[in-house]
Each structure stands twice: as structure tokens, then as C-alpha cells.
Amino acid sequence: MSLMRAMRVIALILLLCVTARAQGETAPAPRVVILIHGILVPLAGDNGAPLSARWYWSHSFVQGLLGVEKQRGLVTLGGTPLGSEDEWLAQAAARNPTADPADRFVAGAGSLRADGPPPLSVMLTSHNGTRGFLEQCRDTIAEIDRLSGWYLSRYGVEPEYVLVGHSMGGLVSRFLLTNPDPSSYAGEFLNPDGVVLPETARQAMDRLRSRALLLVTLGTPHEGTRIADNSELIVERLRAGLDVLGDDPGRIAGNGTRALLKTFSGAISGVTSQPVDGERSARVVTEAIQRLTADLRSAQSRDLTRAYWLRMNRGALSPDRMLRPEGSGLNRNGDRRIPVHAFGGRTPGGTPFSTLSPLRNLKAFAERDRLALLLAEVFSDMCQKTIGGGWGRPDPFEFGEYAEELDRVERITLAGLIEAGIGLDLDERLVDAFGPDLGSVLAHKLGWLEISFPVYLEREWTFDLGGRMLVPLPYLVCSAVDYDRLGAETRERLRVALDQAELREALRFAYRNFTDRVAGLEGLTLEALLASLRAAGALSLDSARPVAELLKNGARAALELAREFGPDAADCLDPREWVIRHFDVELPAPRAVQSERLAQDGEIDSDGPVPYDSALGLHLGTLEAGAFDHRRPGGSWHRYLNSPFEREGHISQTRERHLGAFLHEQFLGRP
Secondary structure, three states: OOHHHHHHHHHHHHHHHHHHHHHHHHOOOOEEEEEEOOOOOOOOOOOOOHHHHHHHOOHHHHHHHOOOOOOOOEEEOOOOEEOOHHHHHHHHHHOOOOOOHHHHEEEEOOOOEOOEOOOEEEEEOOOOOOOOHHHHHHHHHHHHHHHHHHHHHHHOOOOEEEEEEEOHHHHHHHHHHHOOOHHHHOOOOOOOOOOOOOHHHHHHHHHHHHOEEEEEEEOOOOOOOHHHHOHHHHHHHHHHHHHHHOOOHHHHHHHHHHHHHHHHHOOOOOOOOOOOOHHHHHHHHHHHHHHHHHHHOOHHHHOOOHHHHHHHHHOOOOHHHOEOOOOOOOOEOOEOEOOEEEEOOOEOOOOOOOOHHHHHHHHHHHHOOOHHHHHHHHHHHHHHOOOOOOOOOOOHHHHHHHHHHHOOOOOOOHHHHHHOOHHHHOOHHHHHHHHHHHHHHHHHHOHHHHOOOOOOOOEEEEEEEEEEEEEEEEEEEEOOOOHHHOOHHHHHHHOEEOOHHHHHHHHHHHOOOHHHHHHHHOOOEHHHHHHHHHHOOOOOHHHHHHHHHHHHHHHHHHHHHHHHHHHHHHHHHOHHHEEEEEEEEEEEEEEEEEEEEEOOOOOOOEEOOEOHHHHHOOOOOOOOOOOOEOOOOOOOEEEEOOOHHHHOOOHHHHOOHHHHHHHHHHHHOOO
């Protein structure tokens, strides 16, 4: 080999080495999303097992968070495939909680590599949700440190961390990323359990802070909750409910549970009102109230009062203290702040369960035969919305520049629809047939509108008559003719409409509601109709006139039948052969239509159990709304006033795939 050629080879080798080294230095670090859950239900026993985290963060949500296509599924870093929600839960339930840390990490199927960690994975932390706030912080950092140590020993590389905390998990995350001096939360009020964090925990928090990119909080009560403030009042009301059940618990609870489930069955498929055993209902109602009472007196409720978080936000967890340590490779231009991205949700005040997401939860509870949990949800919601005048807080001064944006929901109920007089514009056939009873007909056919709908209203909605519904209208037909064999056109021409508008007063007196009226009139002859009205004390000269008109119209129709069908219709000349039958007629129905105007109803509503201003951290121990906003000097808090999370109730924020996908798109893409 010539000297010149040898030098070229050496230069090429050196170039490749330099290039490889440069690529190694610039290769992006893997990212791990640390999921930190909030309070778990029930708050009894040790619910800190990995299964709890898998229940809390659904397979679908994590799939979206990792940017995984629905059909691809997930896999643990130990190689166990998790293709469905059932596998997601079953695998955690079957394993020893501490046996294999690899099961506590998941990534997208197909993303595992032999030569290093996947670019993006999720760490599922779990802690005992029965403990107080500071105990949860102590246990969570111990677990994160253990799992981070496993990751480092497995792959030999430190990842960058994105923390996602839901509900109380967001508060725990803030503590871990602040690592406050113990003296700042000393004393009986802030540390009633006397929690002491070992030095190893403080060192672990500094390691986490050094590698933390950002924190996302979902429905987190950064400023406490009114539920905790009013826990004793709610407990009193719940106990009063138990006292009522004491009279005849089987009958009262049985009927009440039937009515409850029947209400929800109109809004979501899969929830039915039968069977509900009275004795069993009484038991589950009692258990649900007792459990909710215990929850309201738990350490978590104690540590979620607004007074507690006013003190914490002004001292130990003041937002300006959430910083990375000096020397962190993630600090840019000397900026050590760890950004907080806060999301809330909207549960419009007023009607309990006026959002679809709690209804979806109820459906899941019903499918799993978890009636007690379903009832606890209902009782909790009803109590929350009846204390302190409900959720709405209209004072714009308190919310400053955010007030107009926060007041961006509206509720439409069936009752409001009818009161607005929409029936005046309905099809003449419907108005003529039912007159003032139109409301009961609509309630019967469109009962699901009783639960405020549309649920989340970013824009104002109005109603038009573009919908369609089938309504059973009563007609006189000749029983001597096989009416079902007649063609539709012939049937329409020969049947005689029962003019309920003329008979309405008598019919309303004789039958309690539209449903009873349909059942009561079906198959009656004119003679039987008169007898029914007479028995109900509803027969009068006014009600007899339309019956006489029916006889006249029936005679005219009988002649038409006789002309068309000859001897086969001769018996139709006898009025006793004419009976009332109901036929479904398609009529216009109210339809919700979205407008282009922003909705407002004069209230600033809540994120389920978390006040909206608390979820966004609008004050954080200050008197000024928007304190620590990222648009202000020194601010690091990003508040999202318009996101998919607004359309969700509290629990559903960790359940839906599209929500995880939204976070992936916002925070987990490169760079």
C-alpha cells in the first residue's frame, strides 16, 4: 500500500470516529413519562399496588400518550405484550408488585431495541392512596428512585423526565420537583402526621429535578377544594340520608335505585333499571354512604382544604421555588425554572351529572356490577353541587383577565326548551293532536335531554326542528277489515284521526301521562272510550261533542270502505266495529344546532370535585389572578383554557385515548 493511500485510509478512519463521537454526543436522550395518580377509591386498605396505577391510567390513555396506533398495542420493558385493556389489568394483577421493575415501564409495541432504551416510555408509579399528602410524597419519591435506578442499570443512560400528575398526583409532583426545606412545612397544621423525609429522599428529589423537563397537571387542586372545606357538612347530609333509609331501607333504597338507574339508562346504553333487589339496594346504598363518609374524613380530605394550600403556596411550595439544581444539563441560559402546564375540566353547575364523562364512568361501573361505587359517585356529585350555592362563581373581579374566558359554558335542558315555547313552531299534526300536552310527549320521546345537553358547550347552541321522531298517534280503524294488509296510502286515507286536541281535557283527567294514555286507549271502541271517560268523571258535554264528531267521521270512512271493498267491509257500517289503534307517525323533533357565538351563562364552573380556578392555579397564594403566568417575568405556569380536557369530568381525564394523544402532540414530540 502506498504511503498516500495509507494516509487516506487513516484519515477516513479518524473522520468516521469523529463523526460517530459527534453523533453520540448529539443523540437525544430517551424520555420517560412519570405518571403519578391521585386519590384512589376506595380509601381503605393498601391500594398502592401496581394494579391500582393500571386501573387509574387506562390502556387507551397510555397508548395515546406514547403516540401508539390503536392496533399496535403496548409492551412492558420486560417484553410482555399488552394489546388490550384486559391484558393491561390482568398482567398487573397476576404479578408480585415488586418482582420485576420492568413491568412498571411500558412502551409502544415494536419500539424495544436490543442496543438501548426505547426513545419514549412510561413509568407507572403507585402509592398508597389512604395516606396523607406528605406521606404520599415520601413514598412516591422512594418508588421513582428505585425504578429510575433500575432503568439506569438496565440501559446505562439517564433519561429526561416528563411528569404527569392527575388530581392529588399533581400536588405530589410539585413537592418532588421543589424539594422544600423541612422547616418550611413543619408544624401540626402542615405536617399533622409528623412525616420526616430521610436525606436519601431529598437526594432522590434533586436527581429527579435535575432531569425534569416539565410537569403536566390534570384536574389538580393547586389551591385546595371546597369539598374538603365542607366535608363535615357533607357528612351530616349523608348521615341524614342513612337515617331516612332506616324507616324501610329495602323499599326506599330499592325504589330510589331503580329510579336512579332508569334515569341514566336514557342517557347511556348498558345501564338498566332492572333487576334491582330492594334488600340488596339498601345494603349497597348504606355501604356507599358509609364509605363516602369515611373518605371525607380521611387524611386526604384533611390535606386538601383551601387554607392548607394557601399556606403551602405561600411557603414550602411557592411556584418560584420549583427549580432545577445548578449545573443541570437541562438549564438553558441560566434559566432553572421547571415549567408547569395546568389543565382543568368543566362540569357545568346545576343538574348533578351534567357531563357525559361521569355518565361514561357510571356505565363502566354498571357493566362491572359496581353499584355501590356508582352510588358513591352520585351522592358525592349531589352533595358537592348543593353546598355553598352550587359550583357557579360569577364574581369576575376574583378571576381578573381570565373571567371572560372561564365563563364559556351554557346548559340547555328539555324543561328550558319547552318553556322557551319551541312547541309553537312544531308540525301542526303534533300540536293539533296534543295541544298543551306537547311537553309530556317530548319528555316521553326525548327524555335523555333531561340531562343537560349538549354537555360541553364551547359555542352557543339553539334548537330547530330538523330532527325526527316517531310518535304513536291514535286513530279509529274498522276492526272488521284486516287493516294491516292494506297499503300505506289506503290506510292513511281510511283511518280516522282521534282529535286529542278536542278531547285533551277529558283525556288528561282520565290518564296521568302520555304513556298511560297510549296504553289506556289502545283497542277501545267508541262506546268503551265513553265508558272510560265516564268512570274517570271526565265525561261532559264538551268531551261528548268530539266523540260525536268522531262518529260522523267514522261513518264517512265506513262508506268509503264499503264502496272500495264491497261486502267485505259491510260490518264497518256498525260503529261498534270501530276501535282505537296507535300508529307511529314520523314528526319533526327538536335538534340541537351549534352557532358561531361563544357560549356564556354567567357562571365560572368547576372541574368536578376541583374548582376550576384551583385546577389552573390562578392565584397560588397571591391575591392577583394569573400569578406566575409564563407570559410574565419570572413566570413558569402555562394555563390551558381551551383544550380537550375541558370537555371531561374529573375521573375521565385519565381514561380517554384522545387525551393522551393530545399530551403526546403537545409535549412529547421532538425537539
